[in-house]
Amino acid sequence: MLETKDLTKVFKKTTAVNQVNIYLEKGESVGLLGPNGAGKSTTISMISTLLPPTSGEVRFNGEDALKHSQRLRKVMGVVPQEIALYEELSAYENMRFFGKVYGLRGKELETRVQDVLELIGLTDRKKDAINTYSGGMKRRINIGVTLLHEPEILIMDEPTVGIDPQSRNYILDMIRTLNREKDITVLYTSHYMEEVEKLCDRVYIMDHGEIIASGTNEELKSILSNEETIQIHVHTLSPAFRDTLSKHGSVRKVTEEGQGYKVIAPKGEDLLGEVFELAKQTKTKITGVAIQTPTLEDVFLHLTGRTLRD
């Protein structure tokens, strides 16, 4: 349905996106996962025909989407990272305006506005100015105006940034419903791996402007099938303990996480006993140990040596 071929964007001397190849099949939910500055937003801007690529192409149903941008724009909805709304106007006024922009008029417009307001749970507050809304409500209306013309493809650029867990869950459930029940194709970018894991059928992992891995959640996690993650909680963080762990022959990676360390090591190695021994040597008090199944976060860590929030 929608694909990119060697999509590249160079800003002056910086290559923001380098030969990115992505495809979306109809009804799929695809995640684009990467840390801040990985090039996700630039990729989305090019896919949504906002930004012309330096080289490469975007194809929609086999046609050059950049040459025939109007065809793609009519069936695409883009949820930007920022709250792109007229804050002095009410939710209802914003919706009517953006509905008209997509050619909706009269009764059809009114029905769509009411339907979307209900979907996003803002019918009661529809007459209030956006600048009186909470962060979560703003995010919901930010998505809502994109749904008015019933898009076939929904491109979302970190739509849950900076909101409370309750609003985030509401939004994620809504997107999942749209994808599963209305068969809307979703391209979802985020640096929250839990969101991508929860929502997406397939995931592209992006770093420094390049796709470094892709596949279903399970396929990606299988990269770490020979490894396991040990989460060690300590009383006080100890650089000496960390260094000793890093130098251990069986340890692949050590990262600091919260009040402890995350250790990736080959499966089957009896490392736990040695971990306690090393802690004793460096006078570090261990308060808890957990062996975890790998997450996409671990995959990213394995591939780049950094966490998604670095």
Added chain:
Amino acid sequence: MWTVFKLQWLRLFKQPVLMVTFLGLTLLFVYFLAGAQGTQTISVPTYSEELTSEELNEWIDRLNEEETFLFVESDYETVYDNIRMNETAFALGLTQENYEFLIGREDMEISTLIQYVDQIFVTEMRLQGVETDFGLTGLEVTEFIEIETRSHAAAVSSGDRYRLGIVVGMSLYFSVFSILFLMINLVEEKQTGTWNRLIFSPLTKTKIYLGQLTHYLLAGMIQIGLAFLILRVLVGIDLGTNYLEMGVIIFSFVFAIVSLGMLLMGIVNTPQQLQVVIPIVTTSMAMLGGAFWPLEVVTNRLLLFLGDLMPIKYGMEAMVDTIVHDHTLSQLIVPLSALILMGILFMGVGINLMERVSDN
């Protein structure tokens, strides 16, 4: 295009403070600087130490036949004290066969006053001479040549012209402020992302720009038109009846200013920076273009050259020519062309710069 246009009006109606403030400031400044005195006649204290009260009043009646000045009977001591205390700028003293002026300070009306009194005095002296020579009484002057005045020019004194300059200059100055400040909305839209949201939509960029620019153009025209209307109705300032010409001038001027706004937004692209740049540009333009004082008092060639590059100069020039000299559109071709050309140039460069910024 109309959807974007109507949205901008809706936004303006929701937050009208900016436009109302600048309209209020226009009226306030014009009223205090020009309007309040606009229709007043100039009072001239008149005294005599030689003539009887009856003779003095006869002269005063004769001098008051024209309505430009109001000659008021007074006495030397009062006039002298008032001039010394700077309460009166000048006074007229009459003798049997002559007159004199007591002048406390320079005033732009003095030359007109001297000319007026001299004309009346010479006429009266000649009549008295003929009456004495030929023993006649009750002679009257008959004008054999009548000059039909086709414009206000002859009737408009230098003070009136100065006040008209203030009315037009201040109205245009504040309208530039409100148009440019209103245009910050466009930059804010680019920052908040609503602009991109429109670009993602099936609307073309041309339609989005046209919707926005038509709104600013119309808002600017309404502001100037409304200011002129209020000044005419409430303050009684005569702005002539050449509505078509005034409409075309207002359109051309606002077009040049909206284009200037686009140029500024192409160069400076954050609302915060624009809030600093707009007052600097607007006030400099008004000073150089003659909105605060007549350009006739400027002698520096560089300043005059810079003034030639300011749209406000051509806007004022065209308006004053239409009001005072009844200039038609064909006679206004030079200032109107200058405004339109500036508009096209600023708009072209501005949109190019804005698009270059958004591509990067």
